Amino acid sequence: MSVLPEPTAAPEREPVISIRGLQKSFGALSVLRDVDLEVRTEENLVVLGRSGSGKSVLIKIMVGLLQADAGEVVILGQSLVGLQRRPLDALRRRIGFSFQSSALYDSMSVGENLAFPLRMNMTDLRASEVNDRVRESLDEVGLVDSIGKMPSELSGGQRKRVGIARTLILRPEIMLYDEPTAGLDPVTSAEINELIRKVQTDYNTAAIIITHDLSCARATGDRVAMLLEGRVYRSGTFDEVFDTRDPLVTGFYDYNFIRESTP
């Protein structure tokens, strides 16, 4: 196994996410086996891996949707081990989670989808302030005209954008994207990739992007970590990870048809 060091992380930046020895099993199936990861301030880390390699499980553990069997996850200086509901919720307010399915509330309009977490978490905000924040967030993703639409009236790409806008409304310090380009056409995927980069620069967020799409990994990641059989198999910049003849890595690369399409 060829695990590279993590050479590109700027040494002066402090880690905002630190994962050590993370393990998770579902019955007899061991999904994560001893995963170590670190993400620094304003850094985008892409976690690559095949379907079922435990990528989504990893970020669900990071927001307390799943419990790890062993290991430690420290986010923004706070360990998740034994964290009670109230401090966990306080931490969740600082983390934006973009779901693969967008997970928009289908009984609410686009505007209400964005206003809902704001009204629930910032009860002292006036209605006009909530409205301003909703418009501002939708403007960030270029969908302010869709404020009154229902989620069922949106395309897949628009739903992803609204999902991202909903996470941005609470001004998170960390973003977690679960398969942000899954099921989208290449043009829409490129727009979403651009949006992820825009969020990073405009909101100074650190992010973990879970994907098996190498175009997305190349466009959005400062660093890439490749998960294989529940472990980080290789990590580094995109070029460092894929500059190898290791068949397990090149197979993944060829499958995405990047080698043929890039000069």
Next chain:
Amino acid sequence: MGAHDEVGRTVISTSIDRLALGVHDGAAFVGRFFKEVARPPYHLREIIHQCYEVGYRTLPLITLTGLITGIVFTKQSRPSLAAFGATSWLPSLITIALIRSLAPLITALICAGKVGSSIGAELGSMKVTEQVEAMEVSAINPFKYLVVTRTLATTLMVPALTLYCGVVGLFGSFLNVRGNEAASLASFLKSGFSTIGFLDLGSSVVKAAVYGFSVGIIACYHGLRATSGTQGVGRAATASVVMSMFVIFVEEVLIVQVNVWLRGYGL
């Protein structure tokens, strides 16, 4: 011991294990409701919205069912009472039957069918499309926002609908009595209410509240445990209705026993 015995033993043992686990999970779910209900935030806006959904939107169905029950029950009872020359007892008989049993039971069963399936399907759909998880990661407690509000709404609205069903049922009965005996509304009500007391009305309301709670909590329980996509949503809706109806009938038997026991003490 044959292979069939072995298989049978395994099936029974698995079924008992699943039943025990289900009862344990259900009890923990109910326990969590009582723990969460007293804690802020109370989501009053959502409770009012759910009361509207449960109460107002069920009114037409309750009106129709209550009215028909009153008319049909009176019509069916008349020949038996007439055989003894006791048709003057019709208002009393109908009032006792409606207030003590029919109104709470009919209302609860209608709510189990209409509201229970709706809540089960709604929460089930939210669960399988990750909307419940989206609430969690936004630091919103889905149990409090979805389960507590809906269960409170059904607990409050089923008694209100029960009283309404009773009134409409009595009106239906009066229409039939007036058509046959030319009685006035005042004499019908006076005769009917002379035979029921506080215990009848009180126990009817309490009973309806218990049924309402059961419908709400069972529907939420099955909805939030939905898995496997749209098929799971359908299963959650069906399980909500079937389990709610079963529990309502069990509660009816128990509450009637308690009523009989209280009457024995002259209450």
